[in-house]
Amino acid sequence: MQAAKMEKVRASVINTTSQGRPHDARWGIVSGFSASLVGIGLARFAYTPLLPALVDAHWFDASKAAYLGAANLAGYLLGALSGRMMAEKSSTTLTLRLMMLLASVAFIACAVPLSYLWFFVWRLLSGIAGGALMVLAAPAVLAHVPASKRGLSGGIIFMGVGVGVAASGTLVPLLLRQGLQTTWLGLGIISLLFTAIAWKGWPPQDNKPAHTAQLPSQTKNTTLKALYIEYALNAAGWVPHMIFLVAFVAHGLGQGLEVGAQYWVLFGIGATLGPLLAGLLADRVGFALALRLAFILEGVAVIIPALGLGTPWLIASSVIVGAFVTGTVPLVLGRVHELLAHHPAQQNAAWRTATVAFALFQAVAAYGFSYLFSWSGGSYALLFILGTVAIALALLIDLLAARYSRTETADA
Numbered sequence: 001m002q003a004a005k006m007e008k009v010r011a012s013v014i015n016t017t018s019q020g021r022p023h024d025a026r027w028g029i030v031s032g033f034s035a036s037l038v039g040i041g042l043a044r045f046a047y048t049p050l051l052p053a054l055v056d057a058h059w060f061d062a063s064k065a066a067y068l069g070a071a072n073l074a075g076y077l078l079g080a081l082s083g084r085m086m087a088e089k090s091s092t093t094l095t096l097r098l099m100m101l102l103a104s105v106a107f108i109a110c111a112v113p114l115s116y117l118w119f120f121v122w123r124l125l126s127g128i129a130g131g132a133l134m135v136l137a138a139p140a141v142l143a144h145v146p147a148s149k150r151g152l153s154g155g156i157i158f159m160g161v162g163v164g165v166a167a168s169g170t171l172v173p174l175l176l177r178q179g180l181q182t183t184w185l186g187l188g189i190i191s192l193l194f195t196a197i198a199w200k201g202w203p204p205q206d207n208k209p210a211h212t213a214q215l216p217s218q219t220k221n222t223t224l225k226a227l228y229i230e231y232a233l234n235a236a237g238w239v240p241h242m243i244f245l246v247a248f249v250a251h252g253l254g255q256g257l258e259v260g261a262q263y264w265v266l267f268g269i270g271a272t273l274g275p276l277l278a279g280l281l282a283d284r285v286g287f288a289l290a291l292r293l294a295f296i297l298e299g300v301a302v303i304i305p306a307l308g309l310g311t312p313w314l315i316a317s318s319v320i321v322g323a324f325v326t327g328t329v330p331l332v333l334g335r336v337h338e339l340l341a342h343h344p345a346q347q348n349a350a351w352r353t354a355t356v357a358f359a360l361f362q363a364v365a366a367y368g369f370s371y372l373f374s375w376s377g378g379s380y381a382l383l384f385i386l387g388t389v390a391i392a393l394a395l396l397i398d399l400l401a402a403r404y405s406r407t408e409t410a411d412a
Helices: 002-014 025-042 047-056 062-089 092-109 116-142 147-176 180-198 218-252 256-285 287-307 311-339 344-375 380-411
Strands: none
Touching: 025 092, 025 116, 025 147, 025 180, 047 062, 047 147, 047 180, 062 092, 062 116, 062 344, 092 116, 092 180, 116 147, 116 311, 116 344, 147 180, 147 256, 147 311, 218 256, 218 287, 218 311, 218 344, 218 380, 256 287, 256 311, 287 311, 287 380, 311 344, 344 380
C-alpha cells in the first residue's frame, strides 16, 4: 500500500514541469511512437522496397544501391554512439526535434539525384538521426510513465517501427506509380507530418540529472553486461529473416518475388503488433521472464524455414520473428530500467550501450551472413540455423546470469 502511494507521488512529481504545468504522458508516448516511425520505421525500412526501383530507374547500379543501404546502418551506429552527447550539449528535446527533422529532410534531399556522394551523405545522416532517436526518445518518455505501465507504453512507442515496416510494403509501391522522385518527396512529407505531431509532445527534460554516488552491485553489473550480449546476439539472430526472407521464398522455394513480398507484409504485421503484445506481457510477468519467453519463441520461429515444414509454419515464422524484431526492444529497455531502478542517472547510458551493441552485431552479422551465403553456394538453411544458434546463446547467457545472480544473493 505504501509502495503504491510512493509510486503515485513519484509519477505526480515527475510529470510536472519546472513551471508547474502538468505533462500529459500520453502525448509523450505519441511523440515517441512518431520518432520510432520516422527514424527507424521509414528512414531504414522504406529503403528495402526502394532499392530495386533505384536500379530500374538507372539512378545507381545494384552494387552502389546496396552500399547506400549499408550507409544507413553505419549512420545508425554513429547516431547511437553520439546521441547522448548531442543531447548534453543542447537538450534532449531539441535534439529529438532536430533528428526527426533531419530524417525528414533526408528523404526530400534524395528526391534530387545529384550524385552518388550526395545520396551516400544523406543516407548516412538519415541513419545517424535514427540511431540518436532510438537511444533518446523512449527513455525520455518512459521516465515520465509509472513503472507499472512502462511495458505497454514502451510497446506503443516501438510499435512505430512496425508501422513503418508495414507502410514500406504498402505506401512505397503506391507512390512508385507516380515516379521515384515523388516517392522520396512523399516519404519526406509523411515524416514532416509526424515530426509536427511530436513537436510539442516531448516531456520536459532535466539536462543535468542528479547523480547518485551509489553504484550498482557486482551482481547487477554482471547481469547488465549479460543483457548487452544477449541483445547483440538477438540482433544477429534476426538477420536471416530481415535480409534473406523474401529471397528465400522467391528463389530458395521458387515461389517468385510476388509471393516473397507477401511474406514481407506478414513480417511487417508482426512487427506492428509485437511491441504492444510484448509490453502487455511484461506488465503482467515482469521484463526478465518476458524476455526469456521471447528468446524461446523467436528461436523456434527462426529455425522453421530450415526445416521445410510447409506454408502455415513459414507464415507463423514470418509473423513471430517480425513481432520480436520490434517487440524485444521495449523488453530490453524495460529490463535495463529494472536492473537500474535505484540508479536512474545510469539508465540512459546503459540503454545507449545496449543499442550500440545491437547496431554493431547487426551490421557485422549482415555482412558475415552474406559472405557465408556466398561461400556455401546459396544455402539458406545454414543462415537460419546460425540465427537460431545466436538466439539460443542469448537464452543460455540469460539463464547463467540469473543463476549467478541467485548464487551471489544467497552468499551475501
